[in-house]
Amino acid sequence: MDEGETGGAAQSVPALRRAVAILDHLAECGEPISAARLTKALGLPKSTAHGLLLVLVELDLVARSPEGLLRPGPRSLRWSNAFLAQSDLVEAFRRQVAADEHLSDHSVTLSVLDGADVVYLACRNGAAPLGITFRIGMRLSAPFTATGKAMFAAMTEADVRRAFPSRWPDPLTPRSVASLDAFLKELEATRQRGHSVDDGQVRLGMACVGAAVRDAQGLPVAGVALSFLEAEASAAVLDRFGNRLRAIAEALSRSLGWRG
Amino acid sequence: MDEGETGGAAQSVPALRRAVAILDHLAECGEPISAARLTKALGLPKSTAHGLLLVLVELDLVARSPEGLLRPGPRSLRWSNAFLAQSDLVEAFRRQVAADEHLSDHSVTLSVLDGADVVYLACRNGAAPLGITFRIGMRLSAPFTATGKAMFAAMTEADVRRAFPSRWPDPLTPRSVASLDAFLKELEATRQRGHSVDDGQVRLGMACVGAAVRDAQGLPVAGVALSFLEAEASAAVLDRFGNRLRAIAEALSRSLGWRG
DNA sequence: TTTCATAGTTCAATATATTGAACTTTGTTC
């Protein structure tokens, strides 16, 4: 999901770009925000924002409270549901997870990289009170997650460096890997081990193992992970489930045409 | 989620409206489609569609395959996740379902009405092989679903008739209620019974009970339902869980400010 | 290979969206 180039004649469609910027901002904000704050934050002319927001509200992309506060509306649900329904990867993951009884008590997730974040595309939450519930569409800083680590471990160092051109993401816990250099060392260990490990980098008390899913060209296009309470995550357990996960990742990779 | 009015000065923002129409069509289509077919289906000028699609692809709202086929892209995930994260109703449902051990083996769903469909906002799928997996964002014709029946039973006959001005939705199974008049009779039975019942109208072999969630004004804003294999859905079971569900719907309604 | 139809791409004249400025409404302070 790179910042793509338009190719050929440059197209602008500024209304659409601004609508997307508005929706992204509302999503990142995490709480309702006034039109004035939104307009200032995005540097839009008042009139433009006014017109755009009227239509965004009409189209159910934005919801306006009686007090005039704005938050995302429900329209995007139909598109995101359609995206997931038409994803071969998600379908393969859902099938694989439904069929695997070894994983039944644990949280299993599938995510992809989007810039410096992972985005969760499918989640099967287990019963353990991890203190975190994975949600489809949820984003986390990639270097701290088992899925992110697994995907980056399958890339060149140059590609990893390119993903983090400026400041390192804010840590999620005191255990979150603190720098790019330390991250590169972890990735080497991940490659040696065959699967990735998050030992409390996303959430204290939670441990995860992860593995990368590859496409037909061998590029890492997704990561799968399994999460545990830290108390049950002995080295033997992590290894056992790490291997299980690698097998799943391989099965998914093969369904995407990988022939490694 | 009515077709809202713009209020005040009419705003057009046609690029945005057309982008939304494109995304809706891709979502409804259910499979990848060529730009030419999409353009013809929506009656757009070729040039306009061309430009819009270039930008939609650039913004990750649409994905284009190497063969030029179009399908929804991943961008909407962040907005739909934000919408769900900021919904008091969804939050209350998630909390309620997580806390209720009576429901643990069954599929529990929360949906809202959108025109003649219900849209699922939250789903906790159980272990039973219902032959259907509820997904967030998924839509079904409302009259056949337990949640739809529950919501319509809490409306006036005029409002129900207004929701179905033209042809009756295509049945999902041979048991799907066949007409508006038959539906109105079902709604009367639902009101008498206190909860709704779908006895194979969505999927043969699956039975559901449902109840409506009301807002502070007493209007039905959502429905909750519990699904079973038909083989386990004796009248006693349906009644027991119907009552359980009504209690859940009441708790949710109260969290939305209902004081009935 | 040629022909033809369809799909995709480019471009500038025309249509209309954008937005600065003015106005109105709302909320706060004195």
Add this chain to the structure above:
DNA sequence: GAACAAAGTTCAATATATTGAACTATGAAA
């Protein structure tokens, strides 16, 4: 209640998006 600042709304001149027509590329049929 008056004064003031900020938020929200309107409107037409200006900027630019839209799109018909022309062109290019692709695929199928003969």
